[in-house]
Amino acid sequence: MARVKIDLDRRLGIIDRKVYGMFIEHLGRCIYGGIYEAGSPLSDENGIRRDVLEASRGLQPPIMRYPGGNFVSDYHWLDGVGPEEKRPVRTEHAWRTVETNEFGTNEFIEYCRLFPTEPYICANMGTGTMDEAAAWVEYCNRDDETSYAKLRVEHGFERPHKVIYWGLGNEMYGDWQVGHKTAEDYAKDARRFAQVMQATDEDIKLVLCGGGYLHWDRIALEHCADLVDYISYHVYWGRVPDQDPYYSNLAQPYASEQYLKFLWYLIQQVKREKRVNRPLQIAVDEWNVWYRTHGTTHIEERYDLTDSLSVTIYMNMMRRNCQAIGMACLAQLVNVLGPIFTSQEGMFLQTIYHPLRLAVQKSGPIALDAFVDCGTYNADYSGVPEVPYLDVTATFDESAKKLFVSMVNLNKDEAQEVDLQVRGGDIGSSGIAYIVTGESPEATNDFGKQDVTCQEQPLSDASAKFTYTMPPMSHVLLELEVT
Numbered sequence: 001m002a003r004v005k006i007d008l009d010r011r012l013g014i015i016d017r018k019v020y021g022m023f024i025e026h027l028g029r030c031i032y033g034g035i036y037e038a039g040s041p042l043s044d045e046n047g048i049r050r051d052v053l054e055a056s057r058g059l060q061p062p063i064m065r066y067p068g069g070n071f072v073s074d075y076h077w078l079d080g081v082g083p084e085e086k087r088p089v090r091t092e093h094a095w096r097t098v099e100t101n102e103f104g105t106n107e108f109i110e111y112c113r114l115f116p117t118e119p120y121i122c123a124n125m126g127t128g129t130m131d132e133a134a135a136w137v138e139y140c141n142r143d144d145e146t147s148y149a150k151l152r153v154e155h156g157f158e159r160p161h162k163v164i165y166w167g168l169g170n171e172m173y174g175d176w177q178v179g180h181k182t183a184e185d186y187a188k189d190a191r192r193f194a195q196v197m198q199a200t201d202e203d204i205k206l207v208l209c210g211g212g213y214l215h216w217d218r219i220a221l222e223h224c225a226d227l228v229d230y231i232s233y234h235v236y237w238g239r240v241p242d243q244d245p246y247y248s249n250l251a252q253p254y255a256s257e258q259y260l261k262f263l264w265y266l267i268q269q270v271k272r273e274k275r276v277n278r279p280l281q282i283a284v285d286e287w288n289v290w291y292r293t294h295g296t297t298h299i300e301e302r303y304d305l306t307d308s309l310s311v312t313i314y315m316n317m318m319r320r321n322c323q324a325i326g327m328a329c330l331a332q333l334v335n336v337l338g339p340i341f342t343s344q345e346g347m348f349l350q351t352i353y354h355p356l357r358l359a360v361q362k363s364g365p366i367a368l369d370a371f372v373d374c375g376t377y378n379a380d381y382s383g384v385p386e387v388p389y390l391d392v393t394a395t396f397d398e399s400a401k402k403l404f405v406s407m408v409n410l411n412k413d414e415a416q417e418v419d420l421q422v423r424g425g426d427i428g429s430s431g432i433a434y435i436v437t438g439e440s441p442e443a444t445n446d447f448g449k450q451d452v453t454c455q456e457q458p459l460s461d462a463s464a465k466f467t468y469t470m471p472p473m474s475h476v477l478l479e480l481e482v483t
Contacts, residue, residue, distance in 0.1 A: 001417045001467075002374035002390045006405065008424030008482070012367040015322045015395065016281075019315075020360040021120070022061040023286060023329040025069035026103075027095055027336050028299055034334035034342055035111065036103050042346070046110070047102075051347050053114060055340045056333060059353075060360045063118040063165065065285050065329040066108045070094035072170050073126025073178040077136050080104020082155055093178055095297050105140065106152075109161045118165065120285075120329070123197070125169030125189060125209075126179030130196045137166065137200040165205050165327075167285070168193055168224075171234060173211040183216040187223035194227040205229040207283050207327075212259070214266055221270040230283035230327060233263065237310070238291025240381050246441045246473075249289070249306050250410050251379035251387045253314040257321065258384060260284075264324035281326030287314065288330055288337045289352070299336045303350045303445075305438040305452050305473060312355035312408050312436075312475045316393035319359075322367045330356065343447065351445055351452040354436045358454065358477050362434065363404050364397030370405075374416075390416060390470075396482075403427070405478040409470040412441060416470045420478075423464070428481035431459035437474035 024030055035056075038047035067075055074093045080101045081087075087101040105121070112119045121140070123133040135148045140161040142149035149160070168190045172181050181189065186209065194206050208228040210217050212235070221231060237252035239245035260282060267280055289307040293299045301307075318325045334340040339353035374390040391408040403425075409416045435455045443451040462480055470476050 001419050002372065003419045003421075004390075004392055004405070004407075005371040005421045006368055006394045006403070006423070008368065008396055008403070008422070010369040012320065012369050013322045015319050015363070015365055015367050016326045017062040018118070018327040019318050019322075019325055020059070020061060021063035021065065021285070021327060021329040022056075022059065022333045023065040023069070023331045024333050025331075025336070026067055026071045026075070026092070026099060027069060027332070028297065029335040029342070030332050030338065031103050032100075034336070034338070036107070038102065040344065048111065048114070049342065052334055052340055052342060055347065055349060055353075057115060058357050059339070061115065061117045061333075063120050063327065063329065064112055064333075065120045065122060065167070068094070068122060068170055069286075070170065070177060072122045072124050073172075075124050076128065076132065077105055077124075081106060081139070081151075097297075105136075106155060106157060109140075109163070119161065119163050120165035120167065121163050122167030122170050123193065125172055125186075125193060126177060130193050133193050134196045134200045137163075137197050137204065141201045141204070164203065165207065166197060167207040167209070167232065168228070169209045172209050173216050183211065183219040187220045190220065191223050191227065194224060198227065207232050207285065210263070214262060217263060217266060218270065221267065222274065225270050225274050225276045225280060226278065228280065229278070230281055231263070231267065232283045232285050233260065234286040235284065236286075236288060236290035236294070238289055238294075243381050246306050246412055247377060247387075247410070248379065248381065249310050250313060251382045251384060253310060253317050254379070254384040254387055255382040256314070257317045260321060260324060264321070282324050283327040284318065284325055285327060285329040286331040287328060290337050300341070301337050303352045304441065305351055305443040306441040308351035308355055308436060308452060309408050309410070309473060309475055311352045312406070313391045315355060315359040316391055316406050316408070319363070319367050319393050319395060346447065348445055348447050348450070351443070354452070354454040355475055358434055358436070359406070362477050362479055363406070364395035364400075364402060366396040366398060368394040368396055370394040390418065401482045403480040403482050405480070407470060407476050407478070409472060409474050409476070412473050414472055418468050418470060420468060421465045422480075425482040427462055427464045428483045429460060429462055431462040431478060431480040433457040433459055433468070434477040434479070435471070435474060437471050441473060
């Protein structure tokens with residue numbers, strides 16, 4: 001039996017809702033054939049897929065990152081504004097395709113307003129210039145007689161878009177990136193970009209490009225910590241070769257958590273050294289399971305139950321580390337590693353849709369410090385020797401008087417009895433259990449087939465101390481009334 005103890009007064013902090021964000025990129029069928037398909041009977045008069053929009057609204061993304069991703073390092077935003085018939089068709093060098101520029105900045109902003117969700121634009125620091133980045137901020141945000149603000153008005157948008165969040169390049173550390181740089185060169189350029197973008201609009205918030213290793217991150221922070229609000233971290237994972245495909249996949253979020261803690265300590269150290277007082281958090285602005293199609297340009301993962309559980313663990317982890325992580329964007333919203341998958345005739349929800357929906361809809365703003373006592377398995381190959389068979393995150397909504405307990409039973413073969421104890425408040429006898437599971441780790445969804453779903457089960461015997469039995473390889477979210 002596993003034991004979980006939750007004290008409503010032991011609080012880790014406030015969860016920033018931006019951790020439930022999404023990412024869309026000009027890559028594969030994410031935008032064209034995903035959120036946008038002009039001429040389709042499934043689209044509205046603006047080319048927006050109505051079915052995808054409705055499914056996306058179920059995820060309630062508070063922030064959405066655009067336009068890349070690798071794409072942005074060779075993207076010039078002026079190509080994607082103005083009359084569509086005058087927009088140039090370009091060779092796209094990141095993914096070696098052709099970009100029509102049918103969908104650009106204003107289409108993105110209008111899409112965000114349909115939710116609504118906060119737009120987050122990543123600037124081109126590969127082939128782009130400081131002037132180009134500042135002009136993009138001016139086009140989006142200024143409300144005066146400056147030339148790019150006037151251009152936006154000419155394009156039919158009298159009121160400024162007020163884009164608050166801006167990224168200083170994408171993965172500039174990687175040799176796969178158009179215009180990639182050394183840490184020193186990137187840090188110097190990022191500081192110059194930040195200064196001119198902030199001079200254009202002092203209210204914007206900037207995301208520094210992190211490298212996923214501490215040498216890069218330290219150099220970037222030492223140069224820019226006084227100007228930026230976040231440092232980014234990108235992570236993709238999957239099963240480990242020559243290891244158990246199920247258990248090795250589920251171990252990877254813990255390895256990522258280990259690095260994020262190192263990065264958080266580094267941020268505090270640099271802030272002390274540089275005497276920086278402004279808040280500075282981590283933006284995990286690309287994350288997901290990705291291994292089947294890695295190394296190809298046809299990035300359309302078909303997710304199974306294992307992936308769904310792994311995504312759940314990662315969502316749990318980010319909320320537990322709410323002091324460090326202030327933003328996150330799942331890569332990506334549709335088709336390209338997406339929880340939503342389309343064809344010209346329709347769409348279906350992938351297995352990872354369910355934990356993402358539950359996380360955003362059934363979660364309180366307060367993260368609680370849950371105590372968990374359970375068995376473990378060894379995952380030395382991931383750098384985390386002990387992985388728990390039970391992953392738990394508890395959140396509390398004080399105004400609604402609800403406690404949410406998100407649990408994953410990692411055990412592939414055995415049900416897990418969980419002895420749950422709550423202190424600091426009485427628990428009503430009625431509640432709801434939301435259960436995501438399937439018949440095998442490989443259970444998947446497809447058009448006309450839903451082998452992994454979310455089932456609701458009423459609870460009639462909940463209390464401040466009760467036992468709940470979780471099926472093998474399952475995600476269970478308990479919604480409990482606090483009286």
